[in-house]
Amino acid sequence: MVIKELIVSKGVNHEIIRKINFNTKGLSLIVDESGTEIKKSGSNIGKTTAVKIIDICLGAKTKSVLYYEKDTGENFLIKNFIHDKKVVAELIIEENKKMYSLKRELYTNGKNYIDDEPLKYEDYIKKLNTIIFNNNSSKPSLAQLIRKFIRLDTGNEEALFKFLGSYTTNPEYQAIYTYLFGIADNKFVNVNLDQINEKIDKDIEAICRKNAVSSIEEFKAKVELLKEELVRFEEDYKDVSVIDDYKEKQEEMQNLLLKITEKENLYAIKELKKKLIEEKIIKEEKNKFTVDIRFLESIYEETKLIMKEPLKDFSDLQGFHNGMIEKRKHLLKQSLIELTTEISEIEEELTKLRQHYETKYISFNSLLREKFEEKYKKYSDNKLKLNNYLNDYQYIQDKIIEKQSNDQKKIKEDNDNTKKEIVENSLNEFFKVLTQEITGETYKLLLNLNKDEFPVQAVGLNGKPGTGIKKALIACFDMSHINLILKNQYHMPHFIIHDKLENIDLNELKGIIKEARSFEGQYIFPILSDRISILGIKENEVVLTLSADSKFFRV
Known part of the structure; x- marks a missing residue:
């Protein structure tokens, strides 16, 4: 899937604000030509607005990112413009030689359309997941998959492989990566069942602690002893008359x-x-x-x-x-x-x-x-006490049966190491070359199918990569992944969207630009104009130019 065009319009007559045609291969750059003083003033030129709108058209739920930032708060000028002028974004994509129109009204309570068919947000996401990933299941979700291709969260820039952040568990990352690498597409069924079983284990552990037992067997023995004591008491009491x-x-x-x-x-x-x-x-x-x-x-x-x-x-x-x-x-x-x-x-x-x-x-x-x-x-x-014990013990027995039922529902996973090795070799075929050309050092990817461990690791001659080089390795890794998708003809996006690449080391950025020119996928990112001449950017590689006099929304 490639991005063909982004059209942003306003009003009932759909007056065009911006129309951006993207290169289907190589670089598609959004250039900020605002001067130094404008940058210092914090004025919103909108160089990241285009990629944020693409993200919204591809399923991002929050539209307020267009006018709100943590550091500066709300930009009421942009917010009011979007709402008052009824701004609409339309993204044209191509998948398997078929064009799709993805349209979202950017104002509050705005509607969603695919090929002019109005859809509720949930249905919009479901249909997008099918179009982009040929995925009819809710897991992995569209949000979990698309975030690998659109990296806008600056908080995760240095996470390298953890593009969903650190709160996502290793088993979840295992399921997502095996899907994205084409190794297996059914791991999420087992991940969900494993998560349910983990919760059951925690519930059982909590009930055992509550009843001061360390195991289910000890719990059972305690229940039996208490039953016997009550029987003895009832026998003794028969000879007692209170009256x-x-x-x-x-x-x-x-x-x-x-x-x-x-x-x-x-x-x-x-x-x-x-x-x-x-x-x-x-x-x-x-x-x-x-x-x-x-x-x-x-x-x-x-x-x-x-x-x-x-x-x-x-x-x-x-x-x-x-x-x-x-x-x-x-x-x-x-x-x-x-x-x-x-x-x-x-x-x-x-x-x-x-x-x-x-x-x-x-x-x-x-x-x-x-x-x-x-x-x-x-x-x-x-x-x-016995009644409480019996209730808790029965609850544990029910949960054990539920856990056994979940285990029976699990799908047999294809942990074929041969397939994993083929994918790993294909990725490294691209990754080693890209890291050498961009960072000056060769790195290799290691894939791990153990569900309790993280699925991807990068190692070099000097060990794991340091913090300073991770941003460049993100570009190498994402381009390698797109090359794998193209090579194996996976039903997945052929584009990468990155933000904040201007903060990367200049020599590494030069290497990224050079490699992206021969890249068969799309590489879209915003960049400051003062680096254009240094990097030797060509005119046809720039798809949008913004300045203080020509901001994204023209306001």
């Missing part, structure tokens, strides 16, 4: 409750009697003013028989009647006073009995509860 120790207190409580019941019954009877007397008093009071003539006549006749002096008139009779009522009321009130006193005494006794019962009840239950707790505490604790 028997408290029979005397229980009888005392029952007698006390019986007394309370008797007093409550007596209290109820007295209260009823009191109520009846009160009703009689009220009734007598009402009779005081009621006169029955016939009744009075009979009384009058009776009084004549018993009184020495008979009643002379009706008022005497009425006075006699009311006097009789008052006598009865007096007797009733006397009875009421006596009854009220008795009720008060019963109520006082009842209160004392209830308080005594409550005190005894609380004390009894407290002692009973303590006895139960004393008897059951060890049993309950051990039973709870």
Whole structure:
């Protein structure tokens, strides 16, 4: 796959801002002609903007890299221009003699298109992975593969082979490199399963630590011992009666409750009697003013028989009647006073009995509860511990089964050393020549298929390369890889995009320029104009020239 053209436009009429045609072989340079003062001011000329836009069209998710940098923060002029003018980037690529249009709207919530078909970002990435790498699987991902061909992260410049940074594991790098080198394309299946199994092992290890055991066998033995101890405890407990120790207190409580019941019954009877007397008093009071003539006549006749002096008139009779009522009321009130006193005494006794019962009840239950707790505490604790052990032990057993299932899903890897040696020899056929021509020293690549070790290593006569030479070796390694792709006709990119090459040693940069001219792939990178004459750059090798008066977005 080669990059043919980059078109950046704005507005609904798609007014072209930049149209860049790339050389399909050799150098395609983006030259910054801004003066020294402009560089010092930090003005954004945009020499890296073109390669960042290519990266975005090839799947990079973050568009803010076009107007944001850690050192300088946001460039609001560029940000507002992109959003207000609705800037769109279109990258034309060629794969197997077929042209593809990759289009991304660079503003917030902008859409993605492949051959004018609108796609969600996830579908855009999936289709790109198929077009560029003929890879229909999610692993290795497009981001993991394309980063080998587009090196823009300055933090990884000196990582040489670790183009995804140090957080990517050796097994992952193994899977990526064996894919990129055409050795194997199925290692990621096993890498994913290995990562899942590693997590399972960590979970099992954590549970063993939690339960103070060093192995699954020790865990099993501990569970069995605890089960046996609980069985013994249950047998011993059959002969223990908690209630028997408290029979005397229980009888005392029952007698006390019986007394309370008797007093409550007596209290109820007295209260009823009191109520009846009160009703009689009220009734007598009402009779005081009621006169029955016939009744009075009979009384009058009776009084004549018993009184020495008979009643002379009706008022005497009425006075006699009311006097009789008052006598009865007096007797009733006397009875009421006596009854009220008795009720008060019963109520006082009842209160004392209830308080005594409550005190005894609380004390009894407290002692009973303590006895139960004393008897059951060890049993309950051990039973709870056993349940926790059993849950954790079952979890471990389930995870072991899951791990075994994962192992069965693994694909048999092709670790054919012969194939590895063929690829290694092909790479070194290019790498040794390039390192000699560019750095003045011959280096050799060593490939390692051991999944726990890093897959690629460069060694020279003086050992591993130093920090100062690593940037030049990146160029040698990436060109060697493209040559391998072309030689074996792998379905992969035929281009390299590097940034910050102007920081490399001048002699090494001269060597890179010289070798890139005969390079069958594309080598795209930005460069400062003050090196153009020194390096002898040809006019046709420059695909874009920028300056203070002609910045990338022309703003």
